[in-house]
Amino acid sequence: xxxxxxxxxxxxxxxxxxxxxxxxxxxxxxxxxxxxxxxxxxxxxxxxxxxxxxxxxxxxxxxxxxxxxxxxxxxxxxxxxxxxxxxxxxxxxxxxxxxxxxxxxxxxxxxxxxxxxxxxxxxxxxxxxxxxxxxxxxxxxxxxxxxxxxxxxxxxxxxxxxxxxxxxxxxxxxxxxxxxxxxxxxxxxxxxxxxxxxxxxxxxxxxxxxxxxxxxxxxxxxxxxxxxxxxxxxxxxxxxxxxxxxxxxxxxxxxxxxxxxxxxxxxxxxxxxxxxxxxxxxxxxxxxxxxxxxxxxxxxxxxxxxxx
Amino acid sequence: xxxxxxxxxxxxxxxxxxxxxxxxxxxxxxxxxxxxxxxxxxxxxxxxxxxxxxxxxxxxxxxxxxxxxxxxxxxxxxxxxxxxxxxxxxxxxxxxxxxxxxxxxxxxxxxxxxxxxxxxxxxxxxxxxxxxxxxxxxxxxxxxxxxxxxxxxxxxxxxxxxxxxxxxxxxxxxxxxxxxxxxxxxxxxxxxxxxxxxxxxxxxxxxxxxxxxxxxxxxxxxxxxxxxxxxxxxxxxxxxxxxxxxxxxxxxxxxxxxxxxxxxxxxxxxxxxxxxxxx
Numbered sequence: 001x002x003x004x005x006x007x008x009x010x011x012x013x014x015x016x017x018x019x020x021x022x023x024x025x026x027x028x029x030x031x032x033x034x035x036x037x038x039x040x041x042x043x044x045x046x047x048x049x050x051x052x053x054x055x056x057x058x059x060x061x062x063x064x065x066x067x068x069x070x071x072x073x074x075x076x077x078x079x080x081x082x083x084x085x086x087x088x089x090x091x092x093x094x095x096x097x098x099x100x101x102x103x104x105x106x107x108x109x110x111x112x113x114x115x116x117x118x119x120x121x122x123x124x125x126x127x128x129x130x131x132x133x134x135x136x137x138x139x140x141x142x143x144x145x146x147x148x149x150x151x152x153x154x155x156x157x158x159x160x161x162x163x164x165x166x167x168x169x170x171x172x173x174x175x176x177x178x179x180x181x182x183x184x185x186x187x188x189x190x191x192x193x194x195x196x197x198x199x200x201x202x203x204x205x206x207x208x209x210x211x212x213x214x215x216x217x218x219x220x221x222x223x224x225x226x227x228x229x230x231x232x233x234x235x236x237x238x239x240x241x242x243x244x245x246x247x248x249x250x251x252x253x254x255x256x257x258x259x260x261x262x263x264x265x266x267x268x269x270x271x272x273x274x275x276x277x278x279x280x281x282x283x284x285x286x287x288x289x290x291x292x293x294x295x296x297x298x299x300x301x302x303x304x305x306x307x308x
Numbered sequence: 309x310x311x312x313x314x315x316x317x318x319x320x321x322x323x324x325x326x327x328x329x330x331x332x333x334x335x336x337x338x339x340x341x342x343x344x345x346x347x348x349x350x351x352x353x354x355x356x357x358x359x360x361x362x363x364x365x366x367x368x369x370x371x372x373x374x375x376x377x378x379x380x381x382x383x384x385x386x387x388x389x390x391x392x393x394x395x396x397x398x399x400x401x402x403x404x405x406x407x408x409x410x411x412x413x414x415x416x417x418x419x420x421x422x423x424x425x426x427x428x429x430x431x432x433x434x435x436x437x438x439x440x441x442x443x444x445x446x447x448x449x450x451x452x453x454x455x456x457x458x459x460x461x462x463x464x465x466x467x468x469x470x471x472x473x474x475x476x477x478x479x480x481x482x483x484x485x486x487x488x489x490x491x492x493x494x495x496x497x498x499x500x501x502x503x504x505x506x507x508x509x510x511x512x513x514x515x516x517x518x519x520x521x522x523x524x525x526x527x528x529x530x531x532x533x534x535x536x537x538x539x540x541x542x543x544x545x546x547x548x549x550x551x552x553x554x555x556x557x558x559x560x561x562x563x564x565x566x567x568x569x570x571x572x573x574x575x576x577x578x579x580x581x582x583x584x585x586x587x
Binding site: 019141252281286 | 434437442514526562567
């Protein structure tokens with residue numbers, strides 16, 4: 001058990017190293033970062049000053065090792081824009097908003113997906129089931145960025161119920177969290193439905209019915225608790241997709257999280273910030289997937305002795 | 309679902325997909341207006357059925373007066389072209405790597421599969437965005453980027469299928485009869501693992517269309533003025549208060565195309581790999 005976790009953590013570290021190499025290499029391969037960052041109107045002195053400042057005049061290998069060494073100590077450099085804040089500070093100030101949004105979206109997905117899946121399974125073959133399945137199919141085919149704009153149009157422009165963008169109270173969460181949740185609601189509905197159909201056909205549910213338990217108790221307690229268990233193993237993976245999905249959702253809704261930060265840093269070619277935010281998002285994404293794998297082993301002990 | 313009904317719906321999905329492809333092919337010669345340049349006098353025209361609409365522009369016009377219907381039709385061409393090339397590239401690269409790993413086994417297998425695990429575990433959409441910004445938007449670049457995002461899944465499947473097939477009796481027999489590895493792969497392995505790979509490829513078409521649209525929306529996909537659905541939505545975003553149709557219609561086009569592609573993939577999966585679909 002702990003061996004698997006250790007191995008996966010080792011793999012995560014290697015993957016992060018590879019990612020840092022890619023991010024580092026891409027920038028260097030595609031021209032002089034100092035020139036890219038300063039744009040076309042910079043003077044030669046500016047360029048040289050920035051080159052020295054960023055250590056770009058040293059050999060590539062040394063630059064990379066310095067970068068990794070500093071990163072391991074939590075120092076990822078300073079942003080090139082404005083007042084040159086350390087990038088770690090910027091990222092940490094943006095992280096809570098992203099985590100809140102992803103958390104809200106996950107809660108919403110569970111609150112909507114599980115009941116939908118249960119009802120679809122109980123009413124298997126009826127119109128309720130069919131509509132739940134169509135909904136699940138739509139949820140996994142709709143482009144996220146488009147549904148975000150449609151929600152803004154319907155609820156902000158037409159109804160004037162909710163703000164189009166920004167960060168603050170509950171009313172600001174409604175649209176971005178719904179947008180982000182749509183895909184996972186669909187996935188959770190599907191998973192719950194399949195699990196419930198299996199559970200409802202099982203011996204212990206039959207036994208519970210024979211004992212004369214009420215149908216409500218049979219469905220929502222006995223059958224559900226067994227079909228929800230596998231769902232737990234997906235939670236980490238769902239959160240992981242929300243971290244990367246944040247780039248689009250946060251950009252549309254002007255949400256002050258790390259997704260929008262990543263997009264802006266990439267567009268502005270704020271080189272140190274871009275490197276750092278991509279690495280932080282990769283680390284988050286991969287640790288959540290690691291968590292999902294660990295939970296999977298915890299929930300399903302049969303996997304414990306398998307190598308892969 | 310009864311068998312008859314199933315076949316009917318398969319035919320319907322196939323017909324829909326076929327007409328979409330046909331539309332994409334003939335789009336340049338049947339578009340009612342020039343999709344690239346507009347008439348500023350007719351900018352932000354609403355769809356024909358709304359007050360102020362005109363049947364000259366059935367779905368209305370965008371902010372520079374270009375006909376939305378014409379751009380949507382040409383957009384189908386862009387989306388399908390990218391999807392086909394990106395998926396084909398990913399299938400070829402992935403199958404190559406996967407078959408090599410599965411057939412060779414040993415350290416080659418472990419090395420290649422480590423690479424595949426790595427590629428699958430990284431947040432590829434972030435990398436795609438990064439690469440897209442750094443190398444600049446172009447049709448070829450987006451095909452390459454999406455191909456690189458997808459290949460690993462094909463490699464994993466091709467490797468597992470190759471291992472399943474390579475120990476079957478007739479492959480052993482061919483080996484004993486002195487066939488070269490290349491010949492065994494070509495004549496015995498590829499035909500036997502093609503089914504699941506084709507299904508995976510079809511199912512990925514929808515994913516690619518959404519991914520391309522998302523990248524175009526973020527400004528790193530298809531460069532303007534090419535009418536990509538994703539960039540049409542991005543263009544319409546700032547007009548959502550006054551001219552909703554500019555970004556609503558391209559989204560509907562994406563949604564319908566992806567649904568049709570996914571349906572087709574499901575149906576193919578049922579007929580090409582029936583042993584996995586006993587549900």
